[in-house]
Amino acid sequence: FPKEDFQALFHADLLGATIPRDAGGLGLGIQGRNTFPLWMMTKLMAKADLSLARCWEGHANSLVLIDALGTPEQKRRWFEGVLERGEIWVAWSGEPSAPKPGEKARFGTTVTAAPDGWYVTGSKVFATSASRANRAILLVSTEGPGGARHNQGNPEALLMLACDLSDPTITVDTSWWDPVGMRATGSHLVRFERTFVPRDCLIGRPGSYLLDQWQTAFVPHYAASFLGAAEAAYDYAVTYVRHQNKGSDPYIQHRIASMAVHIDSGHLWLHHVAGLWDRGRRADAALAGTKVRHLVEHWAEDTVHHCIRACGARSLIRPSPIERILRDLTFYLRHDNDDHILATIGRAVLGEQHDVSFYKP
Ligand SMILES: Cc1cc2nc3c(=O)[nH]c(=O)nc-3n(C[C@H](O)[C@H](O)[C@H](O)COP(=O)(O)OP(=O)(O)OC[C@H]3O[C@@H](n4cnc5c(N)ncnc54)[C@H](O)[C@@H]3O)c2cc1C
CATH class of the missing domain: 2.40.110.10 (Butyryl-CoA Dehydrogenase, subunit A, domain 2)
Structure with missing residues (x-):
């Protein structure tokens, strides 16, 4: 468990990022209608360590649920624990x-x-x-x-x-x-x-978790983490191929370009979905969140593979971060089944019954 990272977040007053401002937090996330900064914060953590990002997502998402659904007494008690004693939550x-x-x-x-x-x-x-x-x-x-x-x-x-x-x-x-x-x-x-x-x-x-589709608020948060992994692989690849003076190779250029386009696209999509949440368009945000979850899964995987192909075998020898990102991302993606995510989007388009929370077939 990334214990020191959580301590650092606590000491930097970031552990309460999704606690409202009037309760002493930063007011980020869908409740504060300030969603994109939260997802970018998560992306940066994922860029350093996907495991940290997963633990962080669980913590931040739990506080969103408490803020949205908790009683005033619950919020007082539990937010105080996070802000004053560095308590960690998960769901x-x-x-x-x-x-x-x-x-x-x-x-x-x-x-x-x-x-x-x-x-x-x-x-x-x-x-x-x-x-x-x-x-x-x-x-x-x-x-x-x-x-x-x-x-x-x-x-x-x-x-x-x-x-x-x-x-x-x-x-x-x-x-x-x-x-x-x-x-x-x-x-x-x-x-x-x-x-x-x-x-x-x-x-x-x-x-309320199922009936109000709370999972849909957290689905794009996964995508933010996947994007962090992609961005880390991209930065690694650019540094690597520059160091080896391979920048004039047209195949390398293609791979770097594909990575760059994936990463820009991931940011644009997340920004779009965050905006829907911030404007209170929950139904549109839920479906768009499913789309960004689908897209960024593929873009992130593709980016890591472009990195490996551009850099070669030594990029996979420890302590290379790519070796860890490949293992972590492969597993992290298994939260949901992308075949069922895509089918869910298709069902929505076709007006069929669909499950935007867990994509049940
Ligand atoms: C790193 C990591 C951290 C996690 N952290 C948490 C956490 O903090 N909290 C938490 O609650 N969970 C957490 N999970 C669990 C996650 O949300 C999923 O429940 C888990 O990854 C699913 O495991 P599975 O694929 O083995 O199981 P299964 O649910 O058994 O799914 C196996 C596959 O079968 C598919 N499937 C299911 N039903 C059908 C069907 N009827 N027909 C065809 N296919 C079907 C699924 O879509 C999936 O692809 C975590 C998972 C990972 C990988």
Whole structure:
């Protein structure tokens, strides 16, 4: 986990970027109608380290949800923790239901109502920042496993429970997370054994995450991170080929040009989508966000491959950043399925029913 980076963000007064200004934050993001600067901040972090960007996205997005849906008392309590004590947040859905071949463990939570709150039992995976975050928004359903992403049942049963991760009923299993890239997100398997979450930690009304399509506010944030990876590869390639005096080679020129056009296009698209959010055009922003998610995934991958082709084998020998970017980006993109994203855009154009949050087929 990028602990020092988060400490640096705290000491630079950036940890509350998505907390409103009148509460002591910077007022960035869709709530503050100041979205593009947030995405550019995330892009810069991703340019340095995609794992940092993922942990940061989880934190910043969680604060957006609290700002939009929290009670005044919740905002006071939780924003103070971030601004004064450097508390780190994250949001966990992470309950994939279809096992992979050979996978014996089943992931998922059950939620039982109590007079003054809820008990959560079971497990989640892909629990980013698990070893360091102070609080997680648990996306859990009273109808059983699935979280938000794999929710099969009634959307109104999905709760957002702000969970204090110091609770001794919560354990982190660090053996599950052994990925090809993005290792530093520490997106571990987390177990809950009758973890009690008090009623005053319910964020928003039941169902609001799915019914109000909150995921669509965070989809372009992924694209901002992908763009950061692309920009890092682009900068590396330009420096590399200049250093080797290959600038007069027409193939190199083509590759550098393609990279430059992808990066400019990514910025323009993100700026466009941010503007839609800032002008309150939520439905248009949601669909345009799906498009930018699709486009930047391809532009970023393509940019990294242009970099590798232009620079050659030594660009992939450690400690080259390209070796890490290739692994991290390949894995980071797996949040969503681009085939289904594109199909979702097609369905929208054709007037068919479509899911702009999780692109369910
Ligand atoms: C680095 C990283 C960090 C993450 N951090 C978080 C986090 O902080 N919080 C969080 O909640 N989650 C997090 N996730 C999880 C992420 O949001 C996805 O849930 C996860 O990547 C999906 O894993 P999967 O592809 O194995 O699972 P699956 O959901 O099983 O999907 C496998 C594939 O099957 C496809 N598919 C699903 N249903 C069908 C169908 N009916 N027909 C055809 N195809 C289908 C999917 O689209 C996908 O391509 C993180 C993931 C990564 C990679």
